[in-house]
Amino acid sequence: LPDGVNISKEARSAISRAASVFVLYATSCANNFAMKGKRKTLNAGDVLSAMEEMEFQRFVAPLKESLEVYRREQRGKKEARKDKDKKTDSEEQDKSREEENEDEDERMEEEEQNDEEEVDN
Amino acid sequence: AARLSGGENRLVSLPLSRIRVIMKSSPEVSSINQDALFLTAKATELFVQYLATYSYKHGRGKEKNALTYSDLSHTAEECETFQFLTDILPKKILASKYLKMLEKEKQDGEVGEGDEDEEEEDE
Numbered sequence: 701l702p703d704g705v706n707i708s709k710e711a712r713s714a715i716s717r718a719a720s721v722f723v724l725y726a727t728s729c730a731n732n733f734a735m736k737g738k739r740k741t742l743n744a745g746d747v748l749s750a751m752e753e754m755e756f757q758r759f760v761a762p763l764k765e766s767l768e769v770y771r772r773e774q775r776g777k778k779e780a781r782k783d784k785d786k787k788t789d790s791e792e793q794d795k796s797r798e799e800e801n802e803d804e805d806e807r808m809e810e811e812e813q814n815d816e817e818e819v820d821n
Numbered sequence: 822a823a824r825l826s827g828g829e830n831r832l833v834s835l836p837l838s839r840i841r842v843i844m845k846s847s848p849e850v851s852s853i854n855q856d857a858l859f860l861t862a863k864a865t866e867l868f869v870q871y872l873a874t875y876s877y878k879h880g881r882g883k884e885k886n887a888l889t890y891s892d893l894s895h896t897a898e899e900c901e902t903f904q905f906l907t908d909i910l911p912k913k914i915l916a917s918k919y920l921k922m923l924e925k926e927k928q929d930g931e932v933g934e935g936d937e938d939e940e941e942e943d944e
Contacts (some may be wrong), residue, residue, distance in 0.1 A: 710890040744856035
């Protein structure tokens with residue numbers, strides 16, 4: 701929001717509730733895609749499909765970018781390595797989104813075996 | 822809520838553990854891939870931004886340089902994308918109006934069971 705805009709307490713609490721409802725709605729929707737794929741684990745593709753289903757296509761591109769950064773950081777932590785070159789690569793990947801989807805699907809299947817639910821490292 | 826160290830704090834501001842709890846409360850969900858958790862958190866962040874800016878732009882609170890509950894509630898009602906929020910962001914009415922509604926319903930032979938007892942009406 702622009703600088704200096706006040707947000708009432710009621711508005712804050714309402715936004716907080718809306719966010720929770722959004723998570724539930726998105727999860728339920730993503731889970732439908734997972735079940736269609738006969739998978740028990742929700743993966744990144746399911747969440748992205750859910751966004752499109754919920755008519756939040758505008759989120760898909762920024763989410764993909766963030767995901768790339770996140771995955772890089774996860775890998776970086778495990779391997780203790782910094783990859784500055786990959787940043788320029790991800791910009792090119794945005795243009796060829798269809799190819800990226802196929803890549804992600806393959807990668808996700810691999811990652812399912814490694815990363816289940818645990819968030820705490 | 823547990824905070825993740827390093828990268829996650831820069832990438833997403835919502836706590837992943839809390840998001841995970843909400844996701845797991847959904848009955849059919851068995852397990853969640855870490856990427857899916859991150860994406861859901863990030864998507865929620867984008868959603869909050871979108872809801873707030875949209876409501877502000879289209880709302881009357883803007884006149885007072887504020888974002889009000891009423892702005893959010895209007896958005897839920899009027900914008901199709903946000904219609905799933907109508908149940909949790911109901912319109913608020915003056916107590917006097919509500920009492921009048923109740924009286925009318927009683928006269929019609931129905932007993933109205935209201936969900937809310939809001940006294941204020943936001944500008």
